[in-house]
Every structure is written in structure tokens, then in C-alpha cells.
């Protein structure tokens with residue numbers, strides 16, 4: 001099986017798995033989860049139309065992007081029907097999540113001016129740490145879920161076959177038995193990336209290294225180019241329980257603050 005086929009089969013499988021969960025009524029009871037599956041509230045049909053249009057565009061005029069590479073491999077390696085679920089998955093898993101990581105990180109940093117100042121003083125050295133701490137402190141994916149394939153016992157509690165188990169990543173990342181001062185946002189935190197923001201086990205996020213790279217670059221460049229960034233208005237958060245992040249963050253790009261102004265700022 002070619003690489004493309006494997007990924008497409010995997011993406012289709014993931015969709016079926018989600019559809020199964022939806023069938024149990026879980027998603028119907030949780031419209032926020034449906035929003036995650038339908039970014040921007042687009043219906044599946046709308047998303048499919050959008051992607052088909054994009055496939056056409058890239059067939060005519062390829063660019064240096066993944067859709068152009070997919071359509072170039074069409075035929076032996078991948079069919080149009082396989083490309084749709086793969087692109088939808090990549091849109092939700094790869095885009096929505098990382099956008100919210102970057103905005104949650106910026107919000108956290110601007111809400112803790114001493115830490116923003118520290119990052120601006122050493123963007124190269126601290127951007128990756130800031131991204132990692134944002135992943136722990138305010139993870140863009142707040143929960144995952146599993147359906148038990150057989151009866152199991154979890155933390156002393158019986159789980160029936162077919163029962164849904166929801167894992168609260170946001171809460172686990174602030175476990176006081178794991179982290180000192182778990183509620184404190186601290187980009188200098190020691191101890192390595194032990195958080196669950198990318199889940200764990202066989203479903204551990206495939207795109208975690210790309211997400212870490214994107215967030216690190218975004219924070220580094222923001223700190224280098226706009227050290228005077230401050231919040232300038234009310235933040236509006238998404239009305240969702242799985243994906244967490246702001247819809248709107250008004251900011252102002254003023255002059256860089258003098259180092260003394262930030263010293264003593266509470267974290």
C-alpha cells in the first residue's frame with residue numbers, strides 16, 4: 001500500500017469511528033462536538049464542495065502545497081473519494097487546533113506581562129518553552145473520548161463494553177500531583193513536556209511536531225516584531241467545549257515597554 005493510501009484509509013477510518021460515536025447519540029447531545037467536525041459551521045456538503053473546487057484549481061495550477069501533491073498522486077496512489085476525508089481531517093486536526101494554540105498562547109502571554117517581556121528579551125531561546133507551557137496551561141483540545149471495546153476497569157471504576165469514556169485533557173494538564181503550582185502559567189517551568197495536550201497512546205497526535213514548530217515560529221516572530229503588543233478590548237471565546245480558543249482578540253501594537261515596567265508584574 002502506498003503512503004498516500006495508508007493515510008487516506010486511516011483518515012476514512014477515523015471518520016467512521018467518529019460517525020459511530022455520533023450514532024450512539026453522543027454528538028447529537030453535544031452540538032459543540034459537531035462544530036469541531038464542521039469548522040466555521042460549514043456543512044459536510046459545503047466542505048466537500050469547497051475541497052472539490054480546490055482540487056480543480058490545483059489540478060489546473062499546482063502550487064507548493066499538500067493539495068497539489070495529493071492531486072498529482074491521483075490515480076494509482078489515491079482516489080478523489082479518499083482525498084475528501086483526508087483533507088477534511090487535516091483541516092480540523094491540523095488547522096483549527098494550531099490556530100487556537102497560537103491564540104491561547106498569545107492571550108496567556110499578554111495576560112502575564114512579565115512573561116511576555118521575558119519572551120521578548122529572548123525570543124529564540126524561549127518561544128518553544130512558551131508554546132509548550134501554553135499547551136499545558138490552556139490546551140486547544142480540551143478532551144478526547146474512547147468507546148470501550150470490552151469491559152475494563154479504570155481507576156477502580158468498571159467500564160462496560162460500548163461505554164463512552166471522556167478524558168478531560170485540560171484538567172489532567174493541571175493535576176497538582178504532577179505539576180508544582182499547576183494553575184500558574186510559567187514559561188520557565190522545568191520538567192519537560194509531560195502534558196496530554198496531544199493525547200497519548202496509539203492516537204497520539206500525528207501532527208504534534210508540526211504544531212510545535214508552527215507555534216514556536218509564530219511566538220518567536222511576534223515577540224521579535226511586535227514587543228509592544230498589548231490587549232485592547234474584550235476577548236470573545238468560542239462557545240465550545242472540545243476545542244478551546246478565542247474567536248476574537250483585540251490587540252494594540254504599541255512601543256516596546258521599558259524592562260522596568262514589566263519587572264514585578266504578577267504572573
Ligand code: HEM
Pocket residue numbers: 014089090093094095097098101139140141144145196197198199200202203204205206207208210211
Ligand atoms: C496545537 C495543535 C494540535 C493539537 C492540540 C492536537 C491535538 C490532538 C489530540 C489531542 C489528538 C488525539 C485525539 C484522541 O486521542 O482521540 C490528535 C490526533 C491527531 N492529530 Fe493533532 N493536534 C494538533 C495539531 C495537529 C496537526 C498540525 C496535524 C496534522 C497536520 C494533526 C493531525 C492529527 C491526526 C491525524 C490525529 C489522529 C491520530 C490518530 O488517531 O492516530 N494534529 N491531535
